[in-house]
Amino acid sequence: MKQQILAACAAFALTLLSGAASAATVVDDASLGKLDQGGNWLGYGRNYTEQRYSPLEQINAKNVSKLGVAWTLDLPNDRSLTATPLVVDGVMYFNGSYNVVHAVDVRTHKEIWTYDPKTIEHAGDRATIMWDWNRGIAFWKGHVFIATVDGRLISVDAKTGQPAWSVETIDPKNPLFISGAPRVFRDKVIIGNGGTEWGPARGYVTAYDTATGKMAWRFYTVPGNPADGFEDETQAMAAKTWTGEWWKHGGGGTVWHGITYDPEFNRVYIGTGNGSPWNQKMRSPGGGDNLFLCSVVALDADTGKYVWHYQTTPGEAWDYNSNMDIVLTDLKIDGKPVKALLHAPKNGFFYVIDRSTGKLLSAEKFGKVDWAEYIDIKTGRPVERKGARYEDGEELVWPGPFGVHNWPAMSFNPDTGLAYIPSIEMAGMFSDKYTKPKAWESPSFKFDPGVDFLREDGPADWGAAFLRAWDPITQKLRWEVKLPGVWNAGTLTTRGNLVMEGRADGVLVAYAADTGKSLWEMPLGLGISAPPITYEVDGKQYIAQLVGWGGSMTATGGSLSAQHGWAYGAQPRRLVVFELDGKAKLPPMPPKAFAKPLAAPEFTVYAELAKRGSHVWSQSCGMCHGPAGTAGGYAPDLRASPVLLDEKALHAIVFDGALKERGMPQFKNISKDDLEAVRHFIRREARKQNLTPQG
Numbered sequence: 107m108k109q110q111i112l113a114a115c116a117a118f119a120l121t122l123l124s125g126a127a128s129a130a131t132v133v134d135d136a137s138l139g140k141l142d143q144g145g146n147w148l149g150y151g152r153n154y155t156e157q158r159y160s161p162l163e164q165i166n167a168k169n170v171s172k173l174g175v176a177w178t179l180d181l182p183n184d185r186s187l188t189a190t191p192l193v194v195d196g197v198m199y200f201n202g203s204y205n206v207v208h209a210v211d212v213r214t215h216k217e218i219w220t221y222d223p224k225t226i227e228h229a230g231d232r233a234t235i236m237w238d239w240n241r242g243i244a245f246w247k248g249h250v251f252i253a254t255v256d257g258r259l260i261s262v263d264a265k266t267g268q269p270a271w272s273v274e275t276i277d278p279k280n281p282l283f284i285s286g287a288p289r290v291f292r293d294k295v296i297i298g299n300g301g302t303e304w305g306p307a308r309g310y311v312t313a314y315d316t317a318t319g320k321m322a323w324r325f326y327t328v329p330g331n332p333a334d335g336f337e338d339e340t341q342a343m344a345a346k347t348w349t350g351e352w353w354k355h356g357g358g359g360t361v362w363h364g365i366t367y368d369p370e371f372n373r374v375y376i377g378t379g380n381g382s383p384w385n386q387k388m389r390s391p392g393g394g395d396n397l398f399l400c401s402v403v404a405l406d407a408d409t410g411k412y413v414w415h416y417q418t419t420p421g422e423a424w425d426y427n428s429n430m431d432i433v434l435t436d437l438k439i440d441g442k443p444v445k446a447l448l449h450a451p452k453n454g455f456f457y458v459i460d461r462s463t464g465k466l467l468s469a470e471k472f473g474k475v476d477w478a479e480y481i482d483i484k485t486g487r488p489v490e491r492k493g494a495r496y497e498d499g500e501e502l503v504w505p506g507p508f509g510v511h512n513w514p515a516m517s518f519n520p521d522t523g524l525a526y527i528p529s530i531e532m533a534g535m536f537s538d539k540y541t542k543p544k545a546w547e548s549p550s551f552k553f554d555p556g557v558d559f560l561r562e563d564g565p566a567d568w569g570a571a572f573l574r575a576w577d578p579i580t581q582k583l584r585w586e587v588k589l590p591g592v593w594n595a596g597t598l599t600t601r602g603n604l605v606m607e608g609r610a611d612g613v614l615v616a617y618a619a620d621t622g623k624s625l626w627e628m629p630l631g632l633g634i635s636a637p638p639i640t641y642e643v644d645g646k647q648y649i650a651q652l653v654g655w656g657g658s659m660t661a662t663g664g665s666l667s668a669q670h671g672w673a674y675g676a677q678p679r680r681l682v683v684f685e686l687d688g689k690a691k692l693p694p695m696p697p698k699a700f701a702k703p704l705a706a707p708e709f710t711v712y713a714e715l716a717k718r719g720s721h722v723w724s725q726s727c728g729m730c731h732g733p734a735g736t737a738g739g740y741a742p743d744l745r746a747s748p749v750l751l752d753e754k755a756l757h758a759i760v761f762d763g764a765l766k767e768r769g770m771p772q773f774k775n776i777s778k779d780d781l782e783a784v785r786h787f788i789r790r791e792a793r794k795q796n797l798t799p800q801g
């Protein structure tokens with residue numbers, strides 16, 4: 107005891123002598139659980155609560171109008187930037203494209219090291235199903251933890267950038283990948299994965315020892331083949347909610363985003379994914395709830411054993427996964443203190459759950475939703491609308507597969523009591539008229555969710571977006587702001603009564619957290635997909651923002667994304683840091699760029715081939731190059747590419763992998779005839795577009 111007091115006195119004296127940030131921070135349970143330190147940003151959601159709320163208030167609603175650029179760092183080798191940077195004692199760590207990690211000294215603005223895990227090389231043939239972005243890294247006791255898109259978990263020494271250990275978290279035979287951030291707690295690091303659309307996928311999360319990489323435990327979110335025996339009684343219980351031979355299709359339930367550690371109960375809450383395939387008629391033909399799809403599941407943090415679950419979308423059929431943020435806070439509801447869990451998944455209901463028991467306290471629609479009328483609070487179950495399950499083969503349903511809220515981060519401000527949710531308003535046409543449920547088979551490394559998706563490009567105004575401030579106690583909208591396009595970034599909120607969010611049109615905005623009044627904005631020259639963070643160094647508060655268009659909508663959104671003018675390769679990627687009265691200049695911003703499809707009148711299009719090409723396209727190319735050839739900026743727009751007019755050059759790229767290192771995968775599972783069909787399809791689409799030029 108005496109020693110502890112002495113140590114504390116010494117630490118205090120040191121702090122007095124050399125400024126608040128001098129004592130080295132040990133990132134562990136104590137620091138991740140400490141809510142009132144604002145200098146560092148230690149985890150994906152800042153600390154264990156995942157609130158993205160900072161107690162810093164030097165920059166506040168009264169003076170934010172004076173915010174200016176402090177410094178910038180160009181990132182010439184990066185493309186999609188979706189990550190939340192971490193800041194530990196004056197060093198910023200973040201991962202760029204293909205999991206290349208940057209460590210940057212925030213005082214000198216220079217890179218200390220970068221670490222490249224060579225994900226494309228390591229993925230080999232599996233590169234055909236992977237995008238380049240990742241949402242974050244974790245930090246624990248002097249090491250940075252990276253979950254790579256090709257499925258590895260790597261521990262890197264935070265001082266040197268040298269790898270300490272690396273483990274495979276995915277069987278390379280499975281069409282899974284990782285885009286999410288690992289989380290750390292009690293000397294363990296946990297990671298899931300994503301990818302239910304390219305073949306049979308059975309979801310799971312795995313916890314590893316932070317020091318050695320040794321596996322501590324694994325929890326499967328859906329049961330396997332009963333003939334192989336279940337792992338435990340939880341899996342046997344879940345199996346009762348499935349019908350048919352679901353294991354042949356994997357079932358789904360991948361844990362690709364929301365994971366929250368709760369130190370008060372020593373539990374991990376995981377948000378689970380949609381079905382594999384989405385269409386329940388194929389996955390579990392006799393119906394059933396299909397546990398644990400689309401759920402929040404509470405696990406014992408030491409053992410990975412099941413504690414409770416709440417399922418948001420029983421028997422899901424629309425890609426309504428529950429992978430979105432899981433935010434912890436204490437609320438007072440009807441005069442009673444509640445240990446609450448806040449969750450706003452794709453399905454459009456805002457859930458308040460008592461996290462001590464898993465009991466649903468309230469659920470209301472926070473956007474346009476018509477798959478269900480309401481949630482019956484007694485049973486905790488949705489009351490579905492007739493027809494929503496496209497029983498007759500086709501139905502327009504709100505929301506579509508992008509959801510009312512996707513992974514762009516929600517934040518929660520305990521001062522205003524409001525959650526800030528980047529929301530989407532967009533319906534989806536769900537149809538299995540052409541996929542024929544009875545004859546359907548799981549794909550193998552080809553995109554096929556069991557409903558028609560990615561076949562057609564819609565109009566640019568097909569969807570809308572809002573930033574919504576939601577009161578979880580009254581379950582009512584407090585304010586909302588209409589946003590451009592549909593794919594806007596995650597949020598940050600602070601004690602300075604601020605909410606900040608970057609937009610699809612490249613503008614970063616600060617709002618008053620209580621009223622939603624816009625207080626400051628600045629165009630940054632490229633669509634923003636990453637959430638801003640804030641930190642303090644040498645007594646001064648800064649805001650940091652990664653600028654780099656990324657995320658599934660930039661790859662598969664078609665005109666919804668192409669409308670902004672962020673054509674592939676046209677604008678530079680960078681980190682921009684702000685301070686009050688900042689006077690630094692942003693480097694030049696190239697103008698918006700729109701693809702100009704080539705008419706190529708000399709090319710004769712055969713209608714039958716174009717039709718076949720459409721099918722090949724949606725299974726193998728559209729997930730990066732966009733629906734019907736309209737690219738949203740993740741990859742080049744092939745309607746405008748001369749390569750499609752040159753058979754030899756096309757073969758060199760697609761079959762021989764000439765651009766492999768740049769993220770254009772080599773395809774071994776496509777025939778020459780199929781690729782020829784793609785050429786006819788692209789020419790057909792290019793000519794359609796030539797009649798009504800874009801931009």
Ligand code: HEC
Nearest residue numbers: 234236726727730741742747748749759765768769770771
């Ligand atoms: C996993 C994402 C991904 C998939 C899937 C994909 N591509 Fe690409 N493709 C890219 C990227 C990224 C580039 C740009 C590479 C570069 O910077 O040179 C590219 C470039 C190309 C180019 C060169 C275009 C030009 O003008 O330079 C062609 C042609 C191409 N892809 C064809 C295809 C075809 C055909 C398919 C389907 C069989 C396909 N791609 C599937 C990501 C993808």
